[in-house]
Amino acid sequence: MPTTHGHDAAVAEAEPDxxxxxxxxxxxxxxxxxxxxxxxxxxxxxxxxxxxASGFEALKGxxxxxxxxxxxxxxxxxxxxxxxxxxxxCGLVRPSAGTVRVDGHDIIADYRAARSIIGLVPQExxxxxxxTVWATVSFSRGxxxxxxxxxxxxxxxxxxxxxxxxxxxxxxxxxxxxxxxLIAKALAHEPxxxxxxxxxxxxxxxxxxxxWNVVRTxxxxxxxxxxxxxxxxxxxxxxxxxxxxxxxxxxxxxEKDELMRKLGRKELTLHLQVPLEAxxxxxxxxxxxxxxxxxxxxxxxxxxxxxxGITTLLQDLSGAGVRFRDLQTRQSSLEEIFVSLVRxxx
Ligand SMILES: Nc1ncnc2c1ncn2[C@@H]1O[C@H](COP(=O)(O)OP(=O)(O)OP(=O)(O)O)[C@@H](O)[C@H]1O
Numbered sequence: 196m197p198t199t200h201g202h203d204a205a206v207a208e209a210e211p212d213x214x215x216x217x218x219x220x221x222x223x224x225x226x227x228x229x230x231x232x233x234x235x236x237x238x239x240x241x242x243x244x245x246x247x248a249s250g251f252e253a254l255k256g257x258x259x260x261x262x263x264x265x266x267x268x269x270x271x272x273x274x275x276x277x278x279x280x281x282x283x284x285c286g287l288v289r290p291s292a293g294t295v296r297v298d299g300h301d302i303i304a305d306y307r308a309a310r311s312i313i314g315l316v317p318q319e320x321x322x323x324x325x326x327t328v329w330a331t332v333s334f335s336r337g338x339x340x341x342x343x344x345x346x347x348x349x350x351x352x353x354x355x356x357x358x359x360x361x362x363x364x365x366x367x368x369x370x371x372x373x374x375x376x377l378i379a380k381a382l383a384h385e386p387x388x389x390x391x392x393x394x395x396x397x398x399x400x401x402x403x404x405x406x407w408n409v410v411r412t413x414x415x416x417x418x419x420x421x422x423x424x425x426x427x428x429x430x431x432x433x434x435x436x437x438x439x440x441x442x443x444x445x446x447x448x449x450e451k452d453e454l455m456r457k458l459g460r461k462e463l464t465l466h467l468q469v470p471l472e473a474x475x476x477x478x479x480x481x482x483x484x485x486x487x488x489x490x491x492x493x494x495x496x497x498x499x500x501x502x503x504g505i506t507t508l509l510q511d512l513s514g515a516g517v518r519f520r521d522l523q524t525r526q527s528s529l530e531e532i533f534v535s536l537v538r539x540x541x
Contacts, residue, residue, distance in 0.1 A: 314384070395429060461496055465494070
């Protein structure tokens with residue numbers, strides 16, 4: 196991962212004529228602008244591929260749209276392509292094929308505008324140890340060609356609970372506070388799309404919860420957040436939507452709630468005393484599956500539904516003369532879904 200400075204510098208270099216004289220907007224275009232932001236995704240990735248000079252295909256035809264104001268978690272094992280994807284969107288790595296638009300701006304043809312919308316919080320703790328919190332955050336803003344705005348910097352520091360530490364030298368801060376400074380730096384130029392690369396890697400549980408609250412606060416202020424993580428719990432806790440990437444391919448993109456609904460599916464398996472040849476009549480209403488050897492009946496139910504239907508099923512089974520000697524239940528977890536997706540894709 197490149198350092199924050201590398202990123203800042205790249206953007207700073209790109210910035211100066213980003214604000215140069217555009218023609219005045221007509222009433223129609225102004226109206227279209229007012230409607231567009233709500234309809235248009237903040238990030239739109241189409242058929243994106245990356246083959247490194249070594250010949251390694253790190254991304255293979257990625258299509259992804261990120262909605263304004265959502266928290267999107269990108270999950271994937273090591274080497275799946277998460278950092279490559281983020282680096283392309285942030286203009287740090289050149290794509291081999293495909294297009295990326297940030298708020299409608301092409302990241303190559305219109306890179307200055309695209310980059311000014313993005314903030315990146317890198318994985319590593321890279322900050323200037325001798326600077327104060329206030330100076331380093333204000334400096335980052337300046338690198339983007341933005342005029343000084345002490346009121347905004349104050350707000351960012353307050354939102355991140357860094358205000359009391361504004362005059363502290365960064366080297367005197369704890370690891371968690373340093374992470375917050377990285378976020379403050381990434382927010383200094385008022386980006387609308389924030390990338391957090393493994394925000395809680397190696398961070399203890401308490402601090403992790405703290406970081407989650409920080410990210411939620413950011414979302415509440417209108418910032419769209421894309422985070423990469425190895426922690427499935429983090430995705431479960433934070434994300435509105437989850438994407439799973441494996442070997443350069445997006446193998447799943449889904450609403451978190453929908454995944455949780457799947458998660459809520461449970462299986463009840465009844466081990467029968469006497470094998471059945473077929474399901475007894477009168478039990479057709481239940482989605483039951485009989486194993487091939489007729490010794491097991493499996494019933495899938497939704498733990499989040501109001502009723503599981505188990506009580507009546509057991510009564511009806513008893514009424515049909517089906518006896519069982521044992522039963523077991525099992526629940527699929529996001530972890531299982533994730534592992535099987537990643538395994539199947541191999
Ligand atoms: N400059 C490069 N040249 C060749 N291969 C590269 C280069 N950069 C990354 N790769 C390879 O591309 C693949 C994807 O790497 P990437 O860093 O995007 O994965 P990741 O999902 O972010 O992994 P991690 O979770 O470990 O950070 C890896 O196999 C990596 O070795």
